[in-house]
Amino acid sequence: MLRIAVPNKGSLSGPAGEMLHEAGYQQRRESKELRIVDPTNEVEFFYLRPRDIAIYVSSGKLDIGITGRDLLIDSGADAEEILPLGFARSTFRFAGKPGTANGVTDLKGRTVATSYEGIVAAHLAEQGVDASVVHLDGAVETAIELGVAEVIADVVETGTSLRNAGLEVFGEPIMKSEAVVIRRSGADAEEPKVQQFLRRLQGVLVARTYVMMDYDCRVEQLEKAVALTPGLESPTVSPLHNEGWVAVRAMVPAKEAQRIMDDLYEIGARAILTTAIHACRL
Ligand SMILES: Nc1ncnc2c1ncn2[C@@H]1O[C@H](COP(=O)(O)OP(=O)(O)OP(=O)(O)O)[C@@H](O)[C@H]1O
Ligand SMILES: O=P(O)(O)OC[C@H]1O[C@H](OP(=O)(O)OP(=O)(O)O)[C@H](O)[C@@H]1O
Numbered sequence: 001m002l003r004i005a006v007p008n009k010g011s012l013s014g015p016a017g018e019m020l021h022e023a024g025y026q027q028r029r030e031s032k033e034l035r036i037v038d039p040t041n042e043v044e045f046f047y048l049r050p051r052d053i054a055i056y057v058s059s060g061k062l063d064i065g066i067t068g069r070d071l072l073i074d075s076g077a078d079a080e081e082i083l084p085l086g087f088a089r090s091t092f093r094f095a096g097k098p099g100t101a102n103g104v105t106d107l108k109g110r111t112v113a114t115s116y117e118g119i120v121a122a123h124l125a126e127q128g129v130d131a132s133v134v135h136l137d138g139a140v141e142t143a144i145e146l147g148v149a150e151v152i153a154d155v156v157e158t159g160t161s162l163r164n165a166g167l168e169v170f171g172e173p174i175m176k177s178e179a180v181v182i183r184r185s186g187a188d189a190e191e192p193k194v195q196q197f198l199r200r201l202q203g204v205l206v207a208r209t210y211v212m213m214d215y216d217c218r219v220e221q222l223e224k225a226v227a228l229t230p231g232l233e234s235p236t237v238s239p240l241h242n243e244g245w246v247a248v249r250a251m252v253p254a255k256e257a258q259r260i261m262d263d264l265y266e267i268g269a270r271a272i273l274t275t276a277i278h279a280c281r282l
């Protein structure tokens, strides 16, 4: 049975549960459940604090986990990223009151508050900057107002929390994060159960980012049409009852679907339809 760590709370928890559900796995019915078995799929899910997941996975007691890239790196655990999942995207940045600093080198001798001490300490060391780091559990934006630190380093998504606290980012982003699947460093990459799990999640990612497009076009326009919808391998082309016409079917990126439909119409394609993909194995 594959043992998988899933975030039990916070920004990662909801989207991770949805993705697993879309991939056909049973998920817990109520938020207090700490562990469930999905016997049909031969997996066991452990609902853990996102920050602890890399530690469990690196210990080898759990096979894989879903966590944030920033949490993985911050933990220093001996685990590695094997699949980015595209949600809980954020950047990790320094911020302070306007005019506090222009870059990391201005932080010499100052105090930085953060929940991600590992990332910050490593970054400061890498840049050769000698600054103090104060660890806080959350709501670090308030640390400046209350005089605990002059600077914070925190997760930024929309920037609303910083704006509300009258703070501005400065310097280069320290890192970009998103939810990722992790495993113990050097674990068997070919393990069939792990591969099957990854293929299922990849299927969800593809189903979310592609749509199926169908249309009819004249044979003379087929090459132009196929150039617009090359599909993944190559589009399916079927004869129509009316001679001189074919039906074409191909997957296209959802974000480009409307533009492609316009372009297909321009070259004479008709009956252009898109449909959602519910599941997929590439
Ligand atoms: N506002 C946000 N937008 C996108 N990703 C976020 C946001 N806040 C946190 N994250 C990401 O979520 C992960 C942190 O999850 P975690 O559950 O520890 O914190 P949280 O979502 O802030 O929850 P809480 O602080 O309430 O426990 C990190 O990978 C972080 O980059
Ligand atoms: O740029 P934004 O869209 O505002 O998102 C970033 C904020 O979201 C998270 O906070 P959360 O609400 O989880 O509280 P926390 O600081 O206690 O973790 C994060 O720590 C930032 O404060």
Ligand SMILES: [Mg+2]
Pocket: 138
């Ligand atoms: Mg938080």
